[in-house]
Amino acid sequence: MKTMLRAPLPSLLALCLIAALPACKRSESPAGGETASTPQASASAGPGDGKAVTVKGSDTMVILVQRWAEEYMKKNxxxxxxVTGGGSGTGIAALVNGTTDIATASRAIKEAESQQVQSRFKAPPRELAVAKDGVTFYVNEANPLTSLTEEQLKGIYLGDITNWKDVGGADTPIVVYSRENSSGTYVFVKERxxxxxxxxxxxxxxxxxxxVVNAVSKEKNGIGYGGSAYAKGxxxxxxxxxxxxxxxxxxNIQSxxxxxxxxxxxxVRGEPGSAVQQFIDYALSPEGQQIVTQVGYFPVK
Incomplete structure (x- = not known):
């Protein structure tokens, strides 16, 4: 559901952006989570209302939201x-706890999580689709396979299929890579x-x-999964x-x-304040959706 509330621009704040950009365009440091592993942009409050717009959650989305934040602050x-990552579950937990204005997630919020927001803030969480993605399974470039069925992928990730020869590949053991359980992509693959x-x-x-991408690029027998924007090398x-x-x-993804x-x-929780709504409006604007394409995801229609 997209709700566009219009309000005056927030009062003047001092611009401050500390962007922990990775060396690679779409990389995360191996440590992951809330530490220096997750690309992040942080800002301190300035004069005026003394409050920054905080965005927290999906590691899949962190590079996209970071780009939105950088471009938005140049214009405003x-x-x-x-912006910080940590995983979809971490972002939704922060929404429940009241420590973020916007939670980013690569999965739908769970009913129990929704009820927690409602119970604590007397307002339901509001869902806005801001981009589209296709969960992609990756193999090493030396792997001759070009496709697998969902049933074969399921067999590999359940451990029923352990050798590439069983799905038309070489007679070598499959090295399986996955995400941590706070990841929305982990939950999506588990459920779907x-x-x-x-x-x-x-x-x-x-x-x-x-x-995951880095590991698969170095392990010729590896398989992993993630968002389409990370599929490099x-x-x-x-x-x-x-x-x-x-x-x-x-x-194929948009259709x-x-x-x-x-x-x-x-x-977000209920009706967001003007500063939060204006950032949401930017993400969904033609310019914001062009950034979606530049990052490697796909615009919402």
Missing amino acids: PGTTVQ VLGDADYTERALTLPGTAA IRELKVRVGTEEIAPSQE GKYPLARNLFFY
Whole structure:
């Protein structure tokens, strides 16, 4: 649901942006989480109302939201926006606790989480789809496979399939990489691909999508998953449905043809204040949606 509230621009604040940009355009440091591993932009409050717009959550979305924040503050020097990752679950927990204005999530909020927001703040969380993505499975560029079925992906991540020869590849063991359980992408794959079953104990858990991509790029027998914007230096697998191989392209993701297409969300509590709403409006504006494309995700229609 998109709600566009119009209010006057906030009072003048001192511009302050400390952006922990990674060396690589779309990288996260191996440590992950809330530490220096997650790309972040932080800002201190200035004169005026003394309050920055805070955005916290999805590691999948952190680079996108960081770009929005940087460009928004260039055009609105009286506003500060601070962005941190940590995972969708971490962002929604912060929304429940009242420590962030906007939670970012690559999965839908759970009913229990929604009820916690309602109970504490006497207002329901509001969901806004701000970009589209396709969860993508990655293999090393030396791997000859170009596609797998959802059933094969499920078998690999449940641990029922442990050798590439069983899905048409070489006679070598599969090295499985996954995300931490606070990740919205972890939850999406668990629910959508694994049928809510548990991941294999053989899966190696990594703190962010960039760490997964880095691991797969170095391990010729590896497989991992993450958002489409991070697929650099590895091969994206298409999802095979019958005889058709469906790529995570913009057309297929926006139409819903790609089986693992999903929305990327902002969540707020009730009616946001003017400064928060104006940042949301920017993210959903034509300029904001152009940034979505530049980062490697896809605009909402």
